[in-house]
Amino acid sequence: MALLDAIDRKILSILQQDCRITMQELADRVGLSASPCHRRVRLLEERGVITRHVALVDQAAVGLPVSVFISIKLERQKEEDLDRFARSISTWPEVLECYLMTGPRDYLLRVVVPDLAAYETFLKTKLTRLDGVASIESSFALGQVKYSIALPVAAS
Structure with missing residues (x-):
């Protein structure tokens, strides 16, 4: 598996805090346009770095x-x-x-x-x-x- 670059790490950090963020908001926060940002997220999913998207429930x-x-x-x-x-x-x-x-x-x-x-x-x-x-x-x-x-x- 290829190493994660700084943008990938920033994407992961943001998505771990709020996976419901829009792709445009995510792209703005990491300094990309929406299309390349979406490709990176999809690649992180395909590589198994992002394994699923969940809702956290208060116990x-x-x-x-x-x-x-x-x-x-x-x-x-x-x-x-x-x-x-x-x-x-x-x-x-x-x-x-x-x-x-x-x-x-x-x-x-x-x-x-x-x-x-x-x-x-x-x-x-x-x-x-x-x-x-x-x-x-x-x-x-x-x-x-x-x-x-x-x-x-x-x-x-």
Whole structure:
């Protein structure tokens, strides 16, 4: 993949803040005319740099105020066990993020639920029923200090 130039990085930075900006506004802000700017955006999409356009929804506003970070240790770390775990949790809508980790835990999950009772249900009906899970450690977020989905791609 070719490296991103300063204009590409500026386009990405702007689109990460507001993907509904018009192509003309984007072009004006990066110093291009609309047609070349549109070609660059399309190329960034084709190359897989821009993977999708989404609407960010306020978690509390839709009744999901509780964020739980869950550390998972598996009984074994064989490829088939890791793959089975990943396939299982990938279908659960409560799991927003899942990372395969180094260190004492195998996975770190971020789960959102409406309340503690819903988390208990999630734990009992889904997570504890997975084969090969050796331990589960849950930490509840008390507040969100920072949240960003924007990667720091701006030209330095």
